[in-house]
Amino acid sequence: MSSITLRKLAGYGAALTLSLYLAVKIIWVTAELIRGTSDWLALNALTVVMAGVGVTLALALAQRWGMRLPALPVVFFAWVGSGFLVPMIPYMAAASLLAPGGETGDTTPVWETVLLSTGFAGMALGLAVGLPLYLRERWPDAFAGRLGGSRSPVLACGVLVGVAALAALWLGWALGGTALTERPLDLNARLMLGTTGVWALAGAWSAWALGLRRTGLRKWPAVVLGFTVSGMLFAWSAWKLAMALLGPGGYVPPEYPPVAVAEHAVGVLAGAALFALVLRAARPGVVAYDGRRASRQAGRRARSRTAGTPGA
Structure with missing residues (x-):
């Protein structure tokens, strides 16, 4: 296939x-x-x-x-x-x-x-x-080749700190911890926290590879992981932040409300920052490929006009 x-x-x-x-x-x-x-x-x-x-x-x-x-x-x-x-x-x-x-x-x-x-x-x-x-x-060039040198160490360090803190919090709760929570977490909640905590660790590696590592690694693993984890952090944190602030149907998060707001605000910011690192790594390949494609299309249009011109 x-x-x-x-x-x-x-x-x-x-x-x-x-x-x-x-x-x-x-x-x-x-x-x-x-x-x-x-x-x-x-x-x-x-x-x-x-x-x-x-x-x-x-x-x-x-x-x-x-x-x-x-x-x-x-x-x-x-x-x-x-x-x-x-x-x-x-x-x-x-x-x-x-x-x-x-x-x-x-x-x-x-x-x-x-x-x-x-x-x-x-x-x-x-x-x-x-x-x-x-x-x-x-955009094949967005994933091809190897990463260059350090691009944005300050941004990458900020992402690392935020994502590592979230991963530690979520994995601690997944393993049965109750710090900063108002009620016990059921098995489903702990499973979700455990999987998201592991994903967050993968995102921390991506931030390190994209923003801090100087020698060239293959681009696609860091870009793909960074794209996925940054989207997870941003999307789910934004959703849960809205739930914590609005409380639809009497909803109350398992964490203390101020903890939930701070936790998900950090998730939104960390997700957006990690996505910025991904775009910085992928954008040169996207621009280069789109430029070559535009040149080919312009060449085909020029040849078509030339072929259609009388006497050409």
Whole structure:
């Protein structure tokens, strides 16, 4: 199977499965509007918009018009979407084996849980497979070659400190620690914290490789890990920060509220800073490749005009 065929299958599969998630969220928003309640209306409406963007992104990965979209929105939505979903794949696998029934007492109907889980997992796997193929096909030079010397040691050190602190906090809670928490964490919560803590450690390595190491490492591992982990830190921290500040439906985070706000604010800043390091490493290859492609296209247009000129 060619990489193009695999990219298309991943994109179409992601769009199809995420449509199931989108359908459930639309039902939830409609039910709240009918009942006249608003506890979760704003956040559920936001997830409807996010899922709609996700379906569009998945189709862009699969179809030819996706290669012609402007780079900025593609990269941004791919960054946020993959940050939300791809790092959750290890957690979903672990939770299905170690805590298949959950411990939260959730009263969501089984059919809704199945559709939501299928949509979440399908989009995660589709992005994990299709997005790297799309990015490599569109901007191959962004991942080729080796990293240069130190680019931004101050920024990299700041990312390292922030990400290492978050990793220590999350792994401590995952291992049963209760410092700075108001209530015990169930198995599902500890599994998620454990997987995100490991991802954060991978992000710390990426920050070191991109911003501090002087000898040349291969570019693609640091760029790919940095892209994924920075998206995870930014997307999930922004979401949880909004939850902690707004408290929809009486939601209270397991951490003390000031701790939750500080923790997720650091996550947002660290994710954005790590993404800046990734862009600095990848941008020269993107600019160079786009420049060569533009030159080739201009040459083809010039030859076409010359061939169409009478007497040429």
